[in-house]
Amino acid sequence: MTTDTDTAADVFEEHRPVLLGVAYRMLGRLADAEDVVQDAWLRWSAADRASVREPRGYLVRVTTRLAVDRLRQIKSRGETYVGPWLPEPYVTHYTDHAGTEPDAAERAVLADSVSLALLVVLESLSPLERAVFVLREAFGYPYAEIAAMLDRGEAAVRQLAGRARKHVEERRPRYDVDPARRRDLTERFLTAAAGGDLEGLMSLLAPDVRLVGDSGGKARAPLRVLESADKVGRFILGATRKGGVSGASLRFLEVNGAPAVLILSGGEPDAVFQVEVAEGLIQVVHIIRNPDKLRSLAAV
Template identity: 35%
Template sequence: MSDVEFERHRPQLRAVAYRMLGSLSEADDAVQETWLRYQRADTSGVDNLAAWLTTVTGRVCLNLLRSRATRGEVPLDDGEPDVRLPDPVVSPLTGPDPEQEALLADSVGLAMQVVLDTLTPAERLAFVLHDLFAVPFDDIAPLVERTPAAARQLASRGRRRVQDAVPAPDADLAKQRAAVDAFYAAARDGDFDALVTVLDPDVVLRADGGAHPARPTVLLRGARNVAGQATLARRLAEHVRPVLVNGTAGAVAVIGGQVFAVMAFTVTDGRITTIDVLNDPDRLSGIDPAAFGV
């Protein structure tokens, strides 16, 4: 059993676990559990160790997701999900560091992670492993206890949910940034019409304040509703610093030397289609504002 060999694959395994779980700490736990299983297993007959480790990580994550569902922590498909945002990956404008780069490979932003939380555990596993990490359905099928054809259907359902709920973001980061800057300029000025103009008509705003009553959970839909509730954006505008959140245009609000909120935006055709705001102080405490020149 080679420690060096496992460490070579750790970045991809952590990326798989993050897509599956939406939690950086749980992703690290899943990779550690994969390491323990690797240590106990005889892999001398394994031709493709990367694929073997990826499927082991997938199985560990699937068990964790099923445990969440048993405890009622995963939203059901027949109602509006609770707003609990995944952990964001926040980077300076200069770009992610190498560890973050590996974590975000093939990512399309935080909004995709939000939608992944609405999939069933089996759909999520099939979609993530196949569509994001090119694992064959023959290898996925045993994990979900289905045939390869059934695993393909699971991935297809997951893919449709993601595509329907998450518009493809503009590839040009400068175009994304222009829309986000316009949003905060309009918020600072209290310009309702300008806010509506920069927002997609069907924009979705999600805010996750955790268990803190002073930072309520919010779910709003529609440009006029979001613009009409832009009080927080107006209050935070002077404290905002531009960053990348999961590789797309975003912002952090730094107040009193602490990160007060992280805002992730999806910009499609020059308009903002989703705004995800994490302002749970318990989950933001580990983000160092000095990383963003504050």
């Protein structure tokens, strides 16, 4: 016999991927996003669902408000992060509810909206600006619906959207999003690093390349951003000699909408490696080593 609780769970599970997508883009932390979605489920299971005409809109509204509250709490704590900060890596597989792949244009939008580069920029927005930007730019909600979700006037929401978009456009770098090109450069980079080929490595790096290593002070990684091909190349070779790429197993996967490499040591996640590419050269190297951010990848 199907119960009301079963029906509520089925409806919620249908929309869970969208809710997690909203919460993750809002928070940049998968564990926090999952907590928010779980709280949304508790609200949904206790709600008067007979009065809800559009479950998806209701659930997105609840999730967004919970994420705004969580983001405000995080910012109010004023926690100091050790070293550069990057979002928690999020393994992405874009399919709709029918199990079909979106077209190339839709996929590019989805990938861009969850990229590491964009999420870093979104960290500097206010919670409300971030909510409006995510709902408008990533999910295409009309201003009127966003206003209702956030209990704000439509004019105020348009102002928030304008400020957020201007801020993002001024700070977001533009990179090549062709996954085949990024994977090719990633493979060549790793081959050169494993072979100790500094000259080959340098030929793949832009002169002003940056290496951003996120360890949270809990693993070995630079505590500041490294800049220049020479510094980045020599650091990578030094890390490889100390048991990096050559002493680990590698697994390609899609992280935050782009090719990445999961580096495993002893079968456990040790780092996520991803590059940003423009004009045929690597512009940024992202390395995530904070063990707290790698736990979700243990089962990948």
